[in-house]
Amino acid sequence: MFNNQIIQGDCKEILQTFPDNSVDLIFTSPPYADQRKNTYGGISPDKYVDWFLPRSEQFLRILKPKGTFILNIKERVVRGERHTYVIELILKMREQGWLWTEEFMWHKKNSYPGKWPNRFRDSWERLLQFNKQRKFNMYQEEVMVPVGDWAKTRLAKLSETDKVRDESSVNSGFGKNVSNWVGRDMVYPTNVLHMATECFNRNHSATFPLDLPNWFIKLFTEEGDLVLDPFVGSGTTAVAAQTLGRNYIGIDISEDFCRIAEDRLEISQPRLFESPNDYSIKQDSPNGTT
Amino acid sequence: MFNNQIIQGDCKEILQTFPDNSVDLIFTSPPYADQRKNTYGGISPDKYVDWFLPRSEQFLRILKPKGTFILNIKERVVRGERHTYVIELILKMREQGWLWTEEFMWHKKNSYPGKWPNRFRDSWERLLQFNKQRKFNMYQEEVMVPVGDWAKTRLAKLSETDKVRDESSVNSGFGKNVSNWVGRDMVYPTNVLHMATECFNRNHSATFPLDLPNWFIKLFTEEGDLVLDPFVGSGTTAVAAQTLGRNYIGIDISEDFCRIAEDRLEISQPRLFESPNDYSIKQDSPNGTT
DNA sequence: GTTCCGCATGAATCGATAG
């Protein structure tokens, strides 16, 4: 098929040539409404849902039954209000047959600066998880994180004070949980991710950090699986998939972006032989102090 | 009127006795669907919107034109999916006349423990901001936070070495730049709040940390303003308002909760004479490392 | 070789000005 390629075109048309149930993970950050006008022509917020739905219909068809679709998106402010196109999209996609399984939170540590009389800087984006079935592939152990300071300090004093408390306060839920942590270095993460945007690469404006697709690819796929990004842009998703030993397909309507993505894939390829697992996931430790 | 009281009853009826445009801030964390069954009879997720709308209609009427409504809520999981009642509520409240101004994010640093095969621990909640007008009262300076580690480490040596340099090299352009930073260790926060839940209150569920109402009361009201919590529960919002020198009104359908709230208000009252501003806001520093 | 600092750069938003 098209494995490990960047394809130029509109994913609405390109994907029609794909067979049913063939993709393990779709991870994408589509052009936000009116946001990347120069490359995408600027979809107006009011028409965004209608623009998106025929594409998500294709996503639904080509996704494997146990596959996952992660949609990175954030609504913009229109006339002083958060626009509703994202939450309307969720409702419409459910009518289309999607399950809205979860909403992860990307806390952008370095959000865009600015000051306004009626709002603060927007510092988070949504990562909507959609599935075809209630049962889907999830490899939670792959994204475990080192235990945070909270647990470290808590467990240090456990033997002294908390063991006594453990007996006295049974229904706090705390004492029982602590015993699960003892002797562990790694814990499961939460649904909040703390990552900085990458605004330093001059050649390509990577919209999200490599760690973001990295995390979800590890979580929802195994090696050899197929990862699709239908709005691949500068190719961050494809690079992450390639580095992690997954197959990738990237689609973008812009020829320039396709070329940039191919260049990045070319450059990142040799790294496989140097340090295969050099991408550290800076995901939040459960207490958020990392 | 009812200033500085806890009122037992259903806010839908109680609020009908309130005059129009009389409240400066409504801050509340309503009973989540099916969560506080024993007290509110357990509103089923599918009926939640219909249950809420007549109440939010009263909120809209009694709120001052430049006032704000902060709604702390999070949809629960139903049959493996995030339920849609929260986003449906947003759409319906807009039809009611509300403006959906912003969505703050409360990152719960110590989320409820647990492990499931298909999802991680839920570590964030929504704080939906609604307004009647595009222009509303906002006192941003009241919630400024210490500057992040970046500036801390970089400016740490300023007072020692660089102040000397400042005098010797006048036209380097460096001295002028420094003057902007010296004495300025506070920056505006973002729309992501990092606070731990308070897990010591065992008798009543659905508690949020005192810092949460504290932060919004400081941000959206001045001293002497009126703060309403129509689902006051154990009284956290009222205590915060009282401590900050605002007037409060708390409403709850449960007599037990009303008594607990009144007790807490009684206890917290004397603190005013000890240390009026002793509640440190642990809001996120912009880089999220706090 | 470290550590340290200057610099450019963002999926932004508002208000004013202009057609």
Added chain:
DNA sequence: ACTATCGATTCATGCGGAA
């Protein structure tokens, strides 16, 4: 009135050069 463009605002981040 309603849209389109532009300037001002602001701060975390990594790179590159300097000490």
